[in-house]
Each structure stands twice: as structure tokens, then as C-alpha cells.
Amino acid sequence: MNKLIASSPANRKRTGVLINDPAKLVNTYPKVALTVDCAIFGFEEDKLKVLLIRSDLAEFKEKWSLLGDIVCDTEELDSAAYRVLSQRTGMEDVFLEQVRTFGGPQRHPGGRVITVAYCSLLNIYHHQLKIHDNELHWHSVDNMTDMAFDHKAIIDECYRWLQKRIQEHPLGFNLLPEKFSLRELQNLYEAILGVKLDRRNFRKKFFSMDFLIDVGEFEEDVPHRPGKLYKFNFEKYEKNKRKWFAIDF
Amino acid sequence: MNKLIASSPANRKRTGVLINDPAKLVNTYPKVALTVDCAIFGFEEDKLKVLLIRSDLAEFKEKWSLLGDIVCDTEELDSAAYRVLSQRTGMEDVFLEQVRTFGGPQRHPGGRVITVAYCSLLNIYHHQLKIHDNELHWHSVDNMTDMAFDHKAIIDECYRWLQKRIQEHPLGFNLLPEKFSLRELQNLYEAILGVKLDRRNFRKKFFSMDFLIDVGEFEEDVPHRPGKLYKFNFEKYEKNKRKWFAIDF
DNA sequence: CCTATATTGTGTAAAATTTACACATTATAC
DNA sequence: GTATAATGTGTAAATTTTACACAATATAGG
Numbered sequence: 001m002n003k004l005i006a007s008s009p010a011n012r013k014r015t016g017v018l019i020n021d022p023a024k025l026v027n028t029y030p031k032v033a034l035t036v037d038c039a040i041f042g043f044e045e046d047k048l049k050v051l052l053i054r055s056d057l058a059e060f061k062e063k064w065s066l067l068g069d070i071v072c073d074t075e076e077l078d079s080a081a082y083r084v085l086s087q088r089t090g091m092e093d094v095f096l097e098q099v100r101t102f103g104g105p106q107r108h109p110g111g112r113v114i115t116v117a118y119c120s121l122l123n124i125y126h127h128q129l130k131i132h133d134n135e136l137h138w139h140s141v142d143n144m145t146d147m148a149f150d151h152k153a154i155i156d157e158c159y160r161w162l163q164k165r166i167q168e169h170p171l172g173f174n175l176l177p178e179k180f181s182l183r184e185l186q187n188l189y190e191a192i193l194g195v196k197l198d199r200r201n202f203r204k205k206f207f208s209m210d211f212l213i214d215v216g217e218f219e220e221d222v223p224h225r226p227g228k229l230y231k232f233n234f235e236k237y238e239k240n241k242r243k244w245f246a247i248d249f
Numbered sequence: 250m251n252k253l254i255a256s257s258p259a260n261r262k263r264t265g266v267l268i269n270d271p272a273k274l275v276n277t278y279p280k281v282a283l284t285v286d287c288a289i290f291g292f293e294e295d296k297l298k299v300l301l302i303r304s305d306l307a308e309f310k311e312k313w314s315l316l317g318d319i320v321c322d323t324e325e326l327d328s329a330a331y332r333v334l335s336q337r338t339g340m341e342d343v344f345l346e347q348v349r350t351f352g353g354p355q356r357h358p359g360g361r362v363i364t365v366a367y368c369s370l371l372n373i374y375h376h377q378l379k380i381h382d383n384e385l386h387w388h389s390v391d392n393m394t395d396m397a398f399d400h401k402a403i404i405d406e407c408y409r410w411l412q413k414r415i416q417e418h419p420l421g422f423n424l425l426p427e428k429f430s431l432r433e434l435q436n437l438y439e440a441i442l443g444v445k446l447d448r449r450n451f452r453k454k455f456f457s458m459d460f461l462i463d464v465g466e467f468e469e470d471v472p473h474r475p476g477k478l479y480k481f482n483f484e485k486y487e488k489n490k491r492k493w494f495a496i497d498f
Numbered sequence: 499c500c501t502a503t504a505t506t507g508t509g510t511a512a513a514a515t516t517t518a519c520a521c522a523t524t525a526t527a528c
Numbered sequence: 529g530t531a532t533a534a535t536g537t538g539t540a541a542a543t544t545t546t547a548c549a550c551a552a553t554a555t556a557g558g
Contacts, residue, residue: 008318008319008321009284009305009317009318009319010318010332010333010336010337011318017305018305018306018307018310019305019306019307020307021359022306022308022357022358022359022360023358023359023360024359025359026282026357026359026360026361026362027359027360029282029283029284029319029362030282030283030319030320030321030322031280031282031283032280032281032282032283032320033275033278033279033280033281034278034279034280034281034283034352034363035278056258056266056267056268057267057268057271058267058268058269059271061267068258069257069258069259070257070258070279071279071281071352072257072279073279073354073361074354074361075354076352077350077352077353077363083259084259087259088259098349098350100347100349100350101326101347101349101350101365103283103320103326103365104325104326105322105323105324105325108271108275109271109272110270110271110272110273110274110275110276111271111272111275111276112322112323113275113278114283114326114363116350116352164493166496167493167494167495167496167497167498168497168498169498170498181535182535182536183534183535189496193494195494198517198519199535199536200518200519200536200537200538201516201517201518203536204516204538205496205516208515209498218525219535222525222526222533222534223525223526223527223532223533223534224524224525224526224527224532224533224534224535225523225524225525225526225533225534225535225536226524226525226526226534226535227534227535227536228535228536237498241498242498244413244416244497244498245416245442245444246416247415247416247438247454248417248493249416249417249418249419249458249486249490249491249493430506431506431507432505432506447546447547447548448506448507449508449509449547449548450545450546450547452507452508453509453545454545457544468506471504471505471554471555472503472504472505472554472555472556473503473504473505473506473553473554473555473556474504474505474506474507474553474554474555475505475506475553475554475555476505476506476507477506477507
């Protein structure tokens with residue numbers, strides 16, 4: 001099934017003789033192209049969105065793909081992903097985390113290309129966000145179709161990852177403006193998790209965590225009684241971060 | 250900081266002209282060596298162990314490394330990891346999951362080598378387990394020192410991943426014999442999580458989940474009253490898998 | 499056979515958390 | 529000024545989690 005490669009650690013006979021020239025060894029290894037792909041999520045009109053670009057492969061004409069790039073020679077994976085992110089959005093200090101690596105031998109029509117998938121969260125209305133390329137678009141996460149490569153599978157994986165993660169860590173705030181109302185926060189959770197939550201219990205939950213700072217301001221331009229605005233107290237959270245423990249499955 | 254690569258998706262001018270020859274494009278990408286590394290965990294004498302091998306690089310003489318191998322030309326990442334696992338342990342049907350990818354440009358002294366880390370769990374006393382290579386050893390997970398490459402960091406990451414994962418999914422049973430006592434199960438959780446648990450509450454918890462099958466047998470060769478033996482009901486678990494939901498951070 | 503030892507197996511009460519649920523308040527829109 | 533649409537708030541019941549002690553049962557060793 002696999003071509004045998006004599007130098008491969010598992011096939012190399014272990015003679016007890018140590019290898020003095022690792023570069024020579026690595027030279028015998030097969031090489032693949034390496035990219036990063038970013039699932040850049042945003043939240044708009046109470047919907048989770050992901051930033052996509054038109055594929056420029058003829059084969060995937062009219063199809064959408066994630067923002068990605070090759071990893072340069074001496075570049076860290078995280079740095080490559082971050083570079084994609086800031087080049088494409090103009091934003092700095094954006095939430096970014098590795099999700100998983102996709103390496104199917106047939107995933108790219110041009111030959112083997114391994115991609116490390118990243119998840120990124122940003123506020124679509126951030127003043128710093130600049131999307132120049134008019135081939136870039138925010139797509140609703142439900143209703144992902146016509147995707148190039150295996151990018152549908154990557155987005156699905158990143159979305160599941162996000163659903164899980166926002167329940168355990170305060171990631172969601174990265175999708176909101178710095179100041180937000182509890183309604184916005186609840187809409188965010190409801191949209192991402194695909195559930196309906198009780199308003200009073202939701203509030204009680206977040207207030208009891210005691211990480212919300214009342215900024216003493218109110219919503220504006222809403223056609224009803226404006227809600228209070230809050231900030232998330234990241235410093236306090238980092239200090240009090242509870243060690244998560246509960247057997248439950 | 251990074252060498253510019255004209256063909257890189259992010260640098261390529263988007264002219265609207267579609268690429269008809271993706272292979273030609275991929276050929277211009279820089280290539281890296283690709284490996285998988287398996288953190289193969291076992292449980293012995295109430296301690297979490299990981300299977301390591303002596304590094305065969307002179308540079309890492311006397312140091313330990315994870316079991317890994319290069320990924321072959323047309324091989325899936327999962328398959329490569331599984332191949333390492335079965336070649337090294339003789340076992341089939343072993344729990345295996347991708348954890349994350351390590352790709353620091355300097356992580357391998359022989360040049361750039363990206364590695365996809367996998368976590369695997371098996372029962373050290375399984376009759377099928379055959380470890381031929383006498384350079385292979387089970388190491389206690391605390392007390393990991395003298396590791397080759399960045400394998401200490403990889404093990405740390407896999408260990409944290411495991412700690413989290415066994416609380417949400419019934420992975421731990423993969424480390425135990427098919428039939429086990431509740432004491433063994435509790436020892437497992439205590440060892441992996443590094444906590445002390447109340448015996449009665451632990452039992453109540455697992456009984457209330459209702460996934461344990463009383464096999465009607467008892468421990469043997471223990472110098473005290475033998476405990477009942479149980480199996481984990483994986484079928485029932487798969488059917489009833491509850492969708493995990495709880496905002497908590 | 500008896501005794502010492504070590505571990506199994508079991509229940510309950512208190513505390514904490516989660517859930518379900520309704521109405522008065524406050525702003526805008528017309 | 530009135531209709532509308534959302535905010536803001538409390539409590540009781542149910543559930544889950546925690547803390548905690550003692551009798552039963554096997555082996556080990558004299």
C-alpha cells in the first residue's frame with residue numbers, strides 16, 4: 001500500500017549506530033507542500049459568518065474557498081496563519097487558534113498539499129477591518145455549499161470546534177464589539193449553538209460568573225428601550241480561570 | 250521576514266484569470282518533510298505511561314523520542330499514524346486521534362520537518378501487544394525529561410488533551426482491560442487528572458450514567474475482598490451520546 | 499481456625515446549581 | 529398619548545453535587 005522508504009524511521013534497521021548527519025537523512029524524506037487555511041468567523045445580523053474568497057483554480061470556478069497561503073521556508077505555522085489573517089483583513093491582535101490538519105493525498109488537484117486549519121474570530125464592524133479584495137465575502141455558516149477543495153469539511157470542523165470552545169472559554173466576545181448588550185451576547189450564543197436560551201437564566205449565568213463590566217452606557221438607535229452595555233473583563237478571567245473539572249459523558 | 254513567493258495565493262495578483270494547471274502552481278510551492286508522531290499512552294501500576302524509543306540521532310544520544318514515521322506519498326495522515334502504531338505494538342483497533350501539528354522551522358536538526366501529533370490509548374496488558382524493539386520503553390508521564398526534538402512539548406500537549414478528553418468522552422476505558430473493577434477505573438481517573446476523588450460519589454456518577462455492564466465476575470488474586478468486574482457499554486453510549494451543552498468558564 | 503488487614507459496597511442529608519416561569523419598566527415610533 | 533418592543537428582575541421546584549461512616553467480605557498468616 002505504501003511505497004517503502006528505506007530511510008523512514010520505522011523501516012530503518014536499528015543497528016545501534018547513531019546518525020550523525022540528520023540533514024542527509026531528512027533529504028531522503030518525501031516532501032509535500034504546506035499551507036495554512038483560516039476559517040475567519042464573524043457575526044452579523046445574528047448569524048455566524050465566515051470569510052471566503054472565490055477560488056482561482058479553473059477547476060473550482062465559481063466555488064468558494066478559505067483564505068490560506070503557503071507556509072514560507074522559515075515561518076512558524078501560527079505566524080503564517082496570522083500573516084494570512086492580517087494581510088486579508090488589515091487587523092492585528094485577532095483571536096487565532098490551530099484546529100487541525102488536513103492532509104488527504106487527493107485534497108488538492110495540483111498534487112499533495114497539507115493544510116493546517118486555523119480558526120479566527122473577529123468583529124465584522126471593527127474600524128480596523130479593511131477588506132479590499134472584492135472577491136472576498138462573508139458567508140452564512142449554514143448553507144455552505146459550492147466549496148473548493150475540502151474546505152467544506154474544514155469549515156464544518158472549525159465550526160464544531162467553535163461550538164464546543166465558546167462553551168468553555170470566553171471566545172465569543174471576540175465576535176462582538178468591545179461594548180455589547182446582553183441581548184447581543186445571547187443572540188451570539190443562540191446563533192452559534194443553534195439553541196434557544198432562557199433570557200433570565202442566561203443573564204443570571206453571566207452575572208454570576210462576574211466577568212462582565214457594566215460600562216454605564218446604553219444601546220443607541222434601537223427602536224425600543226435600550227439595554228445596558230457591558231465589557232468582558234479578560235484580565236479578571238485570566239486570573240481566576242478555574243480549572244475545568246467534571247466527568248460527564 | 251518571509252521570503253516572498255510570487256505564486257503564493259496571497260501574493261499572486263488576482264487578475265480574474267483562472268489557473269488551469271494546478272500542478273504547475275503547486276510545483277512552485279516550497280516543500281517540507283512530513284511526519285506523524287504518536288503519543289501512545291498506557292496505564293500501569295496506577296500511572297499513566299507513554300511509549301518511547303531511544304533517538305537514533307547522535308545529537309540526541311541517550312534521549313527519548315515518540316514513535317513516529319514519515320508520511321508516505323499517497324498516505325492519509327491517520328493511516329500513517331495507524332501504521333506506526335500497529336507496526337510498533339502489533340495491535341489493531343486501537344484508539345487514535347489527531348491532536349495537533351507541530352511545525353516550528355527549527356524543530357528538527359536535519360531541516361524543516363512538520364509533524365502531526367496523534368494520541369493513542371491502549372491496554373499495556375493486552376495479549377496482542379508485542380513490543381519487539383528493546384529500545385522501546387514505557388515511561389511515566391510525570392518526569393518526562395531528556396526528550397529529543399520538541400517531543401516534550403508534544404507529550405505535554407497530548408497529555409493535556411487527554412486530561413480534558415477523558416472527562417467528556419469514555420476514552421479512559423481504552424487504557425483498561427475489557428473487564429475492570431471500579432477501583433481500577435477510579436485509579437485511572439485519579440492518576441490522569443492528578444486529583445483525589447470520593448469513592449462513593451465516583452461510583453454513583455458512573456452507575457448513574459448507566460453505561461457499565463456488570464459481567465458477574467470478580468477480581469482475582471487480590472489480597473482482600475475482590476471487587477465486581479464491569480465492561481463499558483460502548484454501543485449504548487454511541488446511541489445515547491448526549492449533546493454536550495453547558496456554558497461554563 | 500481464628501484474627502488482623504485491606505478493600506468493597508452502600509445511603510442520606512445539606513448545599514449548590516439549574517430550570518421554569520410572568521410582570522412591571524422604559525425607551526421609540528407614530 | 530398610545531401602541532409596541534424590548535429590558536430588567538425573583539422565586540420556587542427540581543436536579544445535581546458534595547461530604548461523610550460503617551458493615552460485609554475476601555485474603556494472609558499465625
